Amino acid sequence: MLNIALIGLGRIGRKYFKELEKNKNYNLIKVLRKKNYIRKNSSVSFYINKSKFFSKSNKNIHAYVIASPISTHYEYVKKILTKKRPLIIEKPIVGNIHELSKIAMLSNAVNYPVLVNHSDLYSPAFQELEKKLKLIGKYKKIKITFGKFQKIYKINKKSDILFPYFDWLPHPLAIAIKLVGYPNKIKILSEKTIIKKKIIFQNLHIRLFVKQKIIDILFSNKYKFPKRRIEIKGDRGSINYDLYRKKSLILKIKNKKKISYSFKNTSSLENLLKIFRDAIINKKKINDINLSIKVMKIIFLIQKKINIEIN
Secondary structure, three states: OEEEEEEOOOHHHHHHHHHHHHOOOEEEEEEEOOOOOOOOOOOOEEEOOHHHHOOOOOOOOOEEEEOOOHHHHHHHHHHHHHHOOOEEEEOOOOOOHHHHHHHHHHHOOOOOOEEEEOHHHHOHHHHHHHHHHHHHOOEEEEEEEEEOOOOOOEOOOHHHOOOHHHHHOHHHHHHHHHHHOOOOEEEEEEEEEEEEOOEEEEEEEEEEEEOOEEEEEEEEOOOOOOEEEEEEEEOOEEEEEEOOOOOEEEEEEOOOOOEEEEOOOOOHHHHHHHHHHHHHHOOOOOEOHHHHHHHHHHHHHHHHHOOOOOO
């Protein structure tokens, strides 16, 4: 059993907390959070003091999870990588280009498991898609549609605004890079930002060009129906899934019947934690940081081109 420490107990942190508490392969030892918290009948220790949380007396911690606000990621990543401890980082990995360059320098010395939670890469559906991809032949076009109706993106302080695209785009970008590589050209085909009652809604359509392949990414946090869809067309057929609605992967081959593949009923987070544990136990050098750096480079390029005024 691996002893693990969790940093952050917000919306995403609570998901990790629940999953780690029920997972028999992990022993959740302690949690760092903003406010004092006492949970009855729990063996977990809660801290609000960072120095005490990272105390040298806690050498029994085998790994860490960072699920705190983006603005704190670099501080914690640096501290944990310095300790040479395996780590899961919630995406986006950092909040600005300066921190990204520093993370890149730190990652050069990493030879132990460090995973960034681009959750779709760990979903059973995507893993099944990768296995079946060769069946559709050569493909040139990919369409990735993401989003659902969310009011969680609010304007509080100008210095602490999380735009929907910044939070969501790491997912489809990680998929695109994993499937076809880093783009040599990026176009923003459309962008619309609406602010109502201090709530931010965004629609974004970008196109990536990788050699002979075109990847369209459409995102909105105002979709009537949740969408998490990948569609790939090849010269022998097509393959697609909608993770929210159909819970299966559809394969169409020319002159053959449509085939539907169901996938294991495990969550992306379960898979992520399983892969993380296996990597630690078997001393595998899995490092997602370089992929995440590529993802964030694209986001910062997009950020330069999108001019959003907040009054």
